[in-house]
Amino acid sequence: MDNSHRLSFTYLSQEDLIESGCFDISLAILTAEKTLLAYEEDSILFPEKTVQIFDHASQDRINCLPATLLDEKICGLKWVSVFPRNPKLHDLQNLSAIFVLSEIEKGFPIAVMEGTLASNMRVGAMGAIAAKHLARADSEVIGLIGAGEQAKMHMLAMKSVRPGLKQCRVASKAPQEEQQFIEELAPLFPDMEFVAADTHSRRAMDGADILVTATSAQAPLLHAEWMKPGAFYSHIGGWEDEYEVALQCDKIVCDDWETVTHRTQTLSRMYKEGLISGSNIHANLHELVSGHKPGRESADERTYFNAVGLAYIDVAIGLSLYHRAKAAGAGQELDLQHCMIFEHADIIKHVKL
Ligand SMILES: NC(=O)c1ccc[n+]([C@@H]2O[C@H](COP(=O)([O-])OP(=O)(O)OC[C@H]3O[C@@H](n4cnc5c(N)ncnc54)[C@H](O)[C@@H]3O)[C@@H](O)[C@H]2O)c1
Structure with a gap:
């Protein structure tokens, strides 16, 4: 098969990230500081997040937070669920998140990764940067x-x-x-x-x-x-x-x-x-x-x-973790497609009208 239109990305679980040394608070702090400066230099695209609330009393919600790091040529998305009653009702965590990272030269995805680690490290890193200057x-x-x-x-x-x-x-x-x-x-x-x-x-x-x-x-x-x-x-x-x-x-x-x-x-x-x-x-x-x-x-x-949370810091920390995990050979390469839709052999047989 001609693989010239093959698209693949790296999948990283939380375990992949932790085992490859990504639970590194100093890395998160350095990345967040660098990215805050990039924001001042207008090198960030930071659209408003989209919020979908499913229960106003409990505030069960899923938020979609996009941002682009123009210098790194990376566009990313954090898809984060916040279900505050989970611990009490189900003995489960309140928050879970997934990140998608795409390069912006051709626009293809490069990574899908567990996002709670990066997201929680971001919250800690921002508090720590504030403490450096204010405590x-x-x-x-x-x-x-x-x-x-x-x-x-x-x-x-x-x-x-x-x-x-x-x-x-x-x-x-x-x-x-x-x-x-x-x-x-x-x-x-x-x-x-x-x-x-x-x-x-x-x-x-x-x-x-x-x-x-x-x-x-x-x-x-x-x-x-x-x-x-x-x-x-x-x-x-x-x-x-x-x-x-x-x-x-x-x-x-x-x-x-x-x-x-x-x-x-x-x-x-x-x-x-x-x-x-x-x-x-x-x-x-x-x-x-x-x-x-x-x-x-x-x-x-x-x-x-x-702090209310800045998606561009999430994406930047997610990208740092992706680089570290890749350098350690962690994660799985998954194919999004082997070829374009009509290039598949016998594609006509699979079409339903
Ligand atoms: N600012 C941000 O960027 C950001 C990012 C992520 C989460 N959050 C928010 O941070 C908060 C905590 O998130 P989490 O993931 O640690 O949740 P969690 O469920 O793991 O922990 C919540 C903690 O709050 C305590 N708590 C609740 N009511 C209390 C009360 N009346 N008195 C004393 N303690 C009480 C619980 O006992 C528990 O220890 C949530 O509101 C979440 O939405 C903020």
Whole structure:
């Protein structure tokens, strides 16, 4: 058979990615920083995501997030499902994702890959980049509300940029989740003390240097009085903090403020209620990375970072993982087609009218 019209792509499972060394937080951070700078250079296409919500009460949804990295000549798509009731109803994860990457010289797909790893690494990497610029260098205590996938990834990412962290306190809805968080992460960090807060958010957060909320709740879980001067807060989920938290902060930084105004997180709610506007936002994260705006300027500043998720960072991290996995010989080559439709032998026999 003439294979001149053969199209194939690489399929990478989560196991392929992990076994080929892709679970590399530093790689995700470096890739995200480079891509934030590319955004400033107008080298990114970043259309609005498409959201399909199947149940408004539970917010069960599948989102389609495309982006193009013009310098790398790659167009990608993250197809991500968020089903917040999965853990409770089915004992299954909330989030699952698949990535498609295509080259843009001929427009053909090059990869289909598991996307939860890249997506969760992106969330952690963006929080870590914010921490690099906004958290005190001498931070020792991290407090988390939420003990799920994002909380774990954030813990890894924060430690990679603030290696002086000595204590991690974690609160969630269930003590067994806090225990699981500790069992999974403590072996990685023998220099740290892990403390389960037994579902008491205050115990986890009060007086911490770095505060993280990563929950599926829609409630003001983090109280302003628990955030001491000099603390840095990374907000990941939906509505998770009292409005006073943001109001008392000296600097609020977003991954993309314009996008935040269209979403449903705490800052989005405050914007819609007229409590904050663009003038209250110190910067988007790329401005800190490029040095166009300052990060932390004094020891006592309270700083707030809110990420809603940028598809071009997902695609860039997905591409970095693809390159690393390919270099390690991981994955499977799958054929999309051997030839064009009418080139198949006996194609006429297969046509149904
Ligand atoms: N900002 C982003 O870019 C981004 C990206 C991915 C996910 N998210 C969001 O992050 C959040 C967490 O995602 P995940 O994958 O870690 O979910 P998960 O289901 O793995 O974990 C959720 C955690 O929230 C805790 N929780 C829920 N209600 C709580 C309450 N009232 N008090 C204390 N803890 C509570 C649960 O106990 C659990 O530990 C979700 O809202 C998700 O939509 C944000």
